[in-house]
Amino acid sequence: xxxxxxxxxxxxxxxxxxxxxxxxxxxxxxxxxxxxxxxxxxxxxxxxxxxxxxxxxxxxxxxxxxxxxxxxxxxxxxxxxxxxxxxxxxxxxxxxxxxxxxxxxxxxxxxxxxxxxxxxxxxxxxxxxxxxxxxxxxxxxxxxxxxxxxxxxxxxxxxxxxxxxxxxxxxxxxxxxxxxxxxxxxxxxxxxxxxxxxxxxxxxxxxxxxxxxxxxxxxxxxxxxxxxxxxxxxxxxxxxxxxxxxxxxxxxxxxxxxxxxxxxxxxxxxxxxxxxxxxxxxxxxxxxxxxxxxxxxxxxxxxxxxxxxxxx
Amino acid sequence: xxxxxxxxxxxxxxxxxxxxxxxxxxxxxxxxxxxxxxxxxxxxxxxxxxxxxxxxxxxxxxxxxxxxxxxxxxxxxxxxxxxxxxxxxxxxxxxxxxxxxxxxxxxxxxxxxxxxxxxxxxxxxxxxxxxxxxxxxxxxxxxxxxxxxxxxxxxxxxxxxxxxxxxxxxxxxxxxxxxxxxxxxxxxxxxxxxxxxxxxxxxxxxxxxxxxxxxxxxxxxxxxxxxxxxxxxxxxxxxxxxxxxxxxxxxxxxxxxxxxxxxxxxxxxxxxxxxxxxxxxxxxxxxxxxxxxxxxxxxxxxxxxxxxxxxxxxxxxxxxxxxxxxx
Amino acid sequence: xxxxxxxxxxxxxxxxxxxxxxxxxxxxxxxxxxxxxxxxxxxxxxxxxxxxxxxxxxxxxxxxxxxxxxxxxxxxxxxxxxxxxxxxxxxxxxxxxxxxxxxxxxxxxxxxxxxxxxxxxxxxxxxxxxxxxxxxxxxxxxxxxxxxxxxxxxxxxxxxxxxxxxxxxxxxxxxxxxxxxxxxxxxxxxxxxxxxxxxxxxxxxxxxxxxxxxxxxxxxxxxxxxxxxxxxxxxxxxxxxxxxxxxxxxxxxxxxxxxxxxxxxxxxxxxxxxxxxxxxxxxxxxxxxxxxxxxxxxxxxxxxxxxxxxxxxxxxxxxxx
Numbered sequence: 001x002x003x004x005x006x007x008x009x010x011x012x013x014x015x016x017x018x019x020x021x022x023x024x025x026x027x028x029x030x031x032x033x034x035x036x037x038x039x040x041x042x043x044x045x046x047x048x049x050x051x052x053x054x055x056x057x058x059x060x061x062x063x064x065x066x067x068x069x070x071x072x073x074x075x076x077x078x079x080x081x082x083x084x085x086x087x088x089x090x091x092x093x094x095x096x097x098x099x100x101x102x103x104x105x106x107x108x109x110x111x112x113x114x115x116x117x118x119x120x121x122x123x124x125x126x127x128x129x130x131x132x133x134x135x136x137x138x139x140x141x142x143x144x145x146x147x148x149x150x151x152x153x154x155x156x157x158x159x160x161x162x163x164x165x166x167x168x169x170x171x172x173x174x175x176x177x178x179x180x181x182x183x184x185x186x187x188x189x190x191x192x193x194x195x196x197x198x199x200x201x202x203x204x205x206x207x208x209x210x211x212x213x214x215x216x217x218x219x220x221x222x223x224x225x226x227x228x229x230x231x232x233x234x235x236x237x238x239x240x241x242x243x244x245x246x247x248x249x250x251x252x253x254x255x256x257x258x259x260x261x262x263x264x265x266x267x268x269x270x271x272x273x274x275x276x277x278x279x280x281x282x283x284x285x286x287x288x289x290x291x292x293x294x295x296x297x298x299x300x301x302x303x304x305x306x307x308x309x310x311x312x
Numbered sequence: 313x314x315x316x317x318x319x320x321x322x323x324x325x326x327x328x329x330x331x332x333x334x335x336x337x338x339x340x341x342x343x344x345x346x347x348x349x350x351x352x353x354x355x356x357x358x359x360x361x362x363x364x365x366x367x368x369x370x371x372x373x374x375x376x377x378x379x380x381x382x383x384x385x386x387x388x389x390x391x392x393x394x395x396x397x398x399x400x401x402x403x404x405x406x407x408x409x410x411x412x413x414x415x416x417x418x419x420x421x422x423x424x425x426x427x428x429x430x431x432x433x434x435x436x437x438x439x440x441x442x443x444x445x446x447x448x449x450x451x452x453x454x455x456x457x458x459x460x461x462x463x464x465x466x467x468x469x470x471x472x473x474x475x476x477x478x479x480x481x482x483x484x485x486x487x488x489x490x491x492x493x494x495x496x497x498x499x500x501x502x503x504x505x506x507x508x509x510x511x512x513x514x515x516x517x518x519x520x521x522x523x524x525x526x527x528x529x530x531x532x533x534x535x536x537x538x539x540x541x542x543x544x545x546x547x548x549x550x551x552x553x554x555x556x557x558x559x560x561x562x563x564x565x566x567x568x569x570x571x572x573x574x575x576x577x578x579x580x581x582x583x584x585x586x587x588x589x590x591x592x593x594x595x596x597x598x599x600x601x602x603x604x605x606x607x608x609x610x611x612x613x614x615x616x617x618x619x620x621x622x623x624x625x626x627x628x629x630x631x632x633x634x635x636x637x638x639x
Numbered sequence: 640x641x642x643x644x645x646x647x648x649x650x651x652x653x654x655x656x657x658x659x660x661x662x663x664x665x666x667x668x669x670x671x672x673x674x675x676x677x678x679x680x681x682x683x684x685x686x687x688x689x690x691x692x693x694x695x696x697x698x699x700x701x702x703x704x705x706x707x708x709x710x711x712x713x714x715x716x717x718x719x720x721x722x723x724x725x726x727x728x729x730x731x732x733x734x735x736x737x738x739x740x741x742x743x744x745x746x747x748x749x750x751x752x753x754x755x756x757x758x759x760x761x762x763x764x765x766x767x768x769x770x771x772x773x774x775x776x777x778x779x780x781x782x783x784x785x786x787x788x789x790x791x792x793x794x795x796x797x798x799x800x801x802x803x804x805x806x807x808x809x810x811x812x813x814x815x816x817x818x819x820x821x822x823x824x825x826x827x828x829x830x831x832x833x834x835x836x837x838x839x840x841x842x843x844x845x846x847x848x849x850x851x852x853x854x855x856x857x858x859x860x861x862x863x864x865x866x867x868x869x870x871x872x873x874x875x876x877x878x879x880x881x882x883x884x885x886x887x888x889x890x891x892x893x894x895x896x897x898x899x900x901x902x903x904x905x906x907x908x909x910x911x912x913x914x915x916x917x918x919x920x921x922x923x924x925x926x927x928x929x930x931x932x933x934x935x936x937x938x939x940x941x942x943x944x945x946x947x948x949x950x951x952x953x954x955x956x957x958x959x960x
Contacts, residue, residue, distance in 0.1 A: 504898035532902025572857030
């Protein structure tokens with residue numbers, strides 16, 4: 001019944017000549033809707049602030065994250081509580097936690113972005129192939145995604161770390177390889193339904209090759225859920241990296257990483273030096289929360305059900 | 313003697329249906345179940361039938377969007393399935409398609425100029441620098457202004473969108489256009505414009521149409537010959553005047569009788585067939601129309617009637633018509 | 640002259656969208672006599688469905704509202720009626736059938752439950768009586784084997800049968816007015832004929848007045864007694880059905896009739912109206928049909944014509960009639 005009403009209801013706005021000004025209105029619409037979503041804007045703000053901090057890290061920090069003030073200033077520089085000089089305090093080696101958190105953002109964001117790119121590229125290619133060709137191709141790819149989902153991830157990383165030198169590229173690769181399955185699953189479903197659309201058939205009838213049909217006609221129209229998935233995935237990847245680093249399988253010292261910091265500070269938590277673990281923790285929370293709020297907001301803003309311009 | 317452009321022989325398309333439980337037997341949906349017809353150069357063949365009769369599947373088989381389960385399609389005497397890739401590409405250009413829903417058939421992320429220009433690009437039909445001119449020409453041909461080129465589909469009216477769909481089909485200079493309900497999603501006044509346009513284009517460009525619709529008014533207006541489809545089969549095919557004037561198959565009669573009167577004075581006592589089109593699974597052999605047919609005889613349960621020539625190219629698949637005709 | 644059951648005066652229903660106010664219905668008058676069928680014809684966007692929903696009080700308050708005018712039903716103005724009162728009228732005294740019978744029925748409830756609910760809610764019957772009435776009603780609308788259908792779900796029925804169930808629900812309380820919004824547009828021709836026949840029969844038997852909303856002049860020719868032609872939110876012509884088909888006066892009505900293709904017109908060019916149906920809200924003074932009208936003169940641009948009685952109850956809104 002409600003769908004029925006809606007049909008009669010919504011005045012057919014999309015017909016008739018419209019002014020030229022509405023070119024590419026979809027993304028503008030999305031932005032308009034996103035702007036009205038306070039949580040999403042808060043998320044965007046968090047992500048933007050942390051990203052800017054990471055990019056301009058040398059400009060906004062006084063101390064090098066690696067400099068151990070213990071060597072120059074003696075034990076006075078150890079475990080200094082948060083104050084005007086060291087905003088987030090220092091650790092046992094006299095390193096400035098604030099600097100380490102800011103530089104840690106670089107690591108987290110790099111891994112987030114790079115692994116997301118890897119997983120989206122693999123996921124979109126395989127998902128699109130599975131959805132478009134179906135049959136055996138679909139069976140194989142779907143089987144592969146299921147294997148990935150069922151795969152004990154920690155074991156995989158452990159194995160990798162055992163054989164390869166741990167570091168950023170290894171992390172990108174490891175996380176990217178594991179995360180593409182989610183993207184592939186979403187893309188496959190979307191392609192499956194987009195393939196039935198008449199404009200896709202139309203592109204086939206005029207002689208478009210498979211690649212052309214997929215790249216020019218299907219992918220641009222299924223971008224929205226992929227973007228949402230990628231944004232939400234960014235949060236979980238950052239979480240994952242932190243967990244790995246916490247466990248010692250991730251970023252290796254002395255590169256500052258939030259997870260590693262938390263792990264290191266843990267021993268001093270009960271001794272009262274809460275700041276060593278707490279500030280990196282807040283940073284993780286802020287960034288993950290930011291991505292999740294943004295992703296949720298994007299999902300609502302991109303919801304095709306609210307799109308004006310459907311209808312006939 | 314007219315040359316035949318398209319010949320369809322014993323064409324079948326079955327879809328394996330998913331049974332309700334995985335232990336239950338799977339019965340195939342017979343969307344198209346043995347269709348034969350020929351289409352002559354320069355004629356318009358109207359294909360009429362109710363929803364689910366397989367007319368859209370047939371259209372998609374002909375333009376090559378889906379592969380037939382059985383049977384063959386001959387284009388200018390050559391079987392499409394035997395063709396080499398290169399020949400196939402040519403044939404695909406010769407047969408184009410106009411879709412029902414002018415909105416769904418246009419990629420919402422492309423400007424309509426690019427949509428019309430895409431076939432030109434794919435087939436490298438014109439040099440890049442002349443592409444714009446050709447698009448302009450096509451826009452002119454279908455009655456659109458060149459300034460519409462930079463718009464997106466949602467910025468046009470439904471009539472304008474359907475014109476874009478037609479321009480895209482014309483871009484590769486096809487000889488046969490399969491129109492799948494091209495006007496049924498349009499308002500009456502816009503529908504009339506598109507019908508006129510299709511007729512003008514046919515004359516100007518010497519096109520052949522396979523015109524699919526469920527509306528007998530539209531079919532009667534535009535077609536030279538009319539084929540009536542019921543549950544995956546053609547049950548009657550005849551020249552337009554024969555079909556409207558003296559229909560032979562009981563289903564055709566029912567369709568004509570069910571069509572609303574053009575004038576309130578012509579309201580008539582109808583002979584509307586009871587019931588509705590049912591799934592194809594329940595009919596094993598026998599005539600497909602028999603359970604709704606007012607004049608079914610035992611023979612209709614036993615054997616499926618084949619198309620039978622009543623003379624003058626009037627074919628009908630009905631045991632009783634065949635019987636009375638012979639004696 | 641029969642008794643007037645429903646009369647609409649100066650109805651204006653506006654929607655509020657991001658791009659501005661959309662006057663979907665912009666000053667509509669109509670009268671419906673007991674037991675007659677009024678066909679409202681028009682193309683998409685002319686406001687015919689909005690008019691129907693306004694009468695039913697089903698315009699979602701988040702999207703729009705009845706801005707002006709009154710809807711008089713049995714001496715009460717439905718526009719100002721409290722919602723609780725309106726709910727009692729809706730479905731009992733005025734009911735509605737929608738275009739798409741698939742989405743109008745709840746897929747997870749059996750047909751029997753859904754139809755019986757109408758009797759329980761509106762007539763206060765208990766389950767057993769309601770079921771009995773339901774079977775009676777379903778056989779009245781020509782549903783074969785109604786006892787069996789009770790336990791089925793909407794997806795098990797064909798399109799025509801679903802529409803019959805919808806009609807059964809709509810007529811369950813023997814309403815004074817039935818609004819049918821494109822009741823046959825989603826159906827095949829043979830089924831459409833069955834449903835139109837059914838509606839006509841039931842009207843005779845129950846004396847229900849019907850507003851039949853359609854874009855198809857064939858449906859009007861088949862089933863209506865009076866016809867109201869709408870264009871861009873307003874009525875442009877009103878007459879009995881023969882008047883519309885024999886002496887259409889408004890250029891738009893003439894254009895619509897000339898646009899209908901047919902076997903007898905084979906090969907001829909159709910006499911078309913140029914341009915497309917306007918968006919509600921594009922109008923800025925003058926006659927709404929002016930941009931597409933071949934008889935338009937200066938006055939059409941400046942002043943909006945009102946409905947004018949040509950005699951014999953044939954009304955037309957055109958300066959040159």
